[in-house]
Amino acid sequence: MTLSPYPEYKDSGVNWLSQVPGHWGVKRGKFVFRTLKEINSQLQCNDRLALTMKGVIERSTEDVEGLQPADFMTYQVVEKDDLIFKLIDLQNIKTSRVGLIPKRGIVSPAYIRIMRTAVVSVAYMFQYYFFLYRNNIFNELGGSGVRSAINAGDLLDISVLVPPINEQETIAAFLDHETARIDGLIAKQERLIELLKEKRQAVISHAVTKGLNPDAPMKDSGVDWLGQVPEHWDVLQLKRMLSDIVYGTSESSNDDGEYEVLGMGDIQGGKVLFPGLRFLDDIPRELLIEQGDILFNRTNSLALVGKCGLVESDAVATFASYLVRFRTTPNALSAYLNYLLNIDSVLAQARGMALPSISQANLNPNRYGYIHLCCPPIDEQEDIIGFLAKETEGFRALIEKAESAIELMKEHRTALISAAVTGKIDVRGWRAPEQKAEAMTAA
Numbered sequence: 199m200t201l202s203p204y205p206e207y208k209d210s211g212v213n214w215l216s217q218v219p220g221h222w223g224v225k226r227g228k229f230v231f232r233t234l235k236e237i238n239s240q241l242q243c244n245d246r247l248a249l250t251m252k253g254v255i256e257r258s259t260e261d262v263e264g265l266q267p268a269d270f271m272t273y274q275v276v277e278k279d280d281l282i283f284k285l286i287d288l289q290n291i292k293t294s295r296v297g298l299i300p301k302r303g304i305v306s307p308a309y310i311r312i313m314r315t316a317v318v319s320v321a322y323m324f325q326y327y328f329f330l331y332r333n334n335i336f337n338e339l340g341g342s343g344v345r346s347a348i349n350a351g352d353l354l355d356i357s358v359l360v361p362p363i364n365e366q367e368t369i370a371a372f373l374d375h376e377t378a379r380i381d382g383l384i385a386k387q388e389r390l391i392e393l394l395k396e397k398r399q400a401v402i403s404h405a406v407t408k409g410l411n412p413d414a415p416m417k418d419s420g421v422d423w424l425g426q427v428p429e430h431w432d433v434l435q436l437k438r439m440l441s442d443i444v445y446g447t448s449e450s451s452n453d454d455g456e457y458e459v460l461g462m463g464d465i466q467g468g469k470v471l472f473p474g475l476r477f478l479d480d481i482p483r484e485l486l487i488e489q490g491d492i493l494f495n496r497t498n499s500l501a502l503v504g505k506c507g508l509v510e511s512d513a514v515a516t517f518a519s520y521l522v523r524f525r526t527t528p529n530a531l532s533a534y535l536n537y538l539l540n541i542d543s544v545l546a547q548a549r550g551m552a553l554p555s556i557s558q559a560n561l562n563p564n565r566y567g568y569i570h571l572c573c574p575p576i577d578e579q580e581d582i583i584g585f586l587a588k589e590t591e592g593f594r595a596l597i598e599k600a601e602s603a604i605e606l607m608k609e610h611r612t613a614l615i616s617a618a619v620t621g622k623i624d625v626r627g628w629r630a631p632e633q634k635a636e637a638m639t640a641a
Contacts, residue, residue, distance in 0.1 A: 223361075226355055281324060298324040373618055381611075402537055452477050458474060470508060490508070493507050
């Protein structure tokens, strides 16, 4: 079905709306909604709800994130089909958002709750406010400060478009159907990315632990998690593949300076990134990194501790104290060792040796040096590096293609919502597939 514009438009009088269908109403939110903060003082409702990037979800009311049962007495009660908003820190799209309440429950007192007072489709109004959110209208109204925010009065002063109720319902149904279809396509691409990453990891793991020759005679490595390795490969402790283990600087960094300071967030996908965010004016020469160094993440969340990144740049830089620099001995090439240290089975050993603390874990690199690894001859390491460079580039291209498709679909979804709720397209003739089928059957 081709969707065309409405036959007649008028000036809305609102700068971000411009022209709207001639028969649609334009009202300030306070004439359609009211706000009410009903405190949960008697714990009359135990269903705790939270507003996430994926919408409103149910959360346990047990002690979570340091909350005690008494803390929920400050929460507010919400009812099905209420709209809630988190309109603080508006410059951060991951913290400010809009949600539609699916069931009676309690929500954080930090949320703004509004309820309809006029005959409107709350599903349409949710999509309308979501349009404002995605198009940064709240951000503009909240100002440009670091912690810019909108209060309930500001929210209800914003103009809303009010089509006839039957059109609101059709728009909401149309968007539910179309966004669900787009979300399904996005989910398929996300699953494809997961499969590609799993396949890439399997290819790397096999190459660095079994080699490239499928006919090579094998031997028992003597290491349970490593299993069989080519007969002519060495099995030795990591420390025997390293000539240098050096902790980074504990000096406080600045916004500018001569030497960039790399942090744990700069290890991404087995590589070391240089974002140019932190600097020092002076650093001992022994703490400068060189091309071919490996930076090892000794302190981070348990899921990230042990991650390594290869330095592929000759940039003048150093590294922070929660990172460790590895340099290899002549019997090990740093690119090969970096691949090996980042496979799942080796990372599992790293995490098993890490000492947990509050919100993070610490892995002593000297202790980690006792882990046993396989070490092929140098010429085979070179072959493995060349093979994996080609293979991983292929996977990277496929993953980037899928990620690009996801971004295009998200942009299309956002544009479709904007067009429908602002009347840029006329969906009055749209019917859900099941409705079309029923009409054809009746005919």
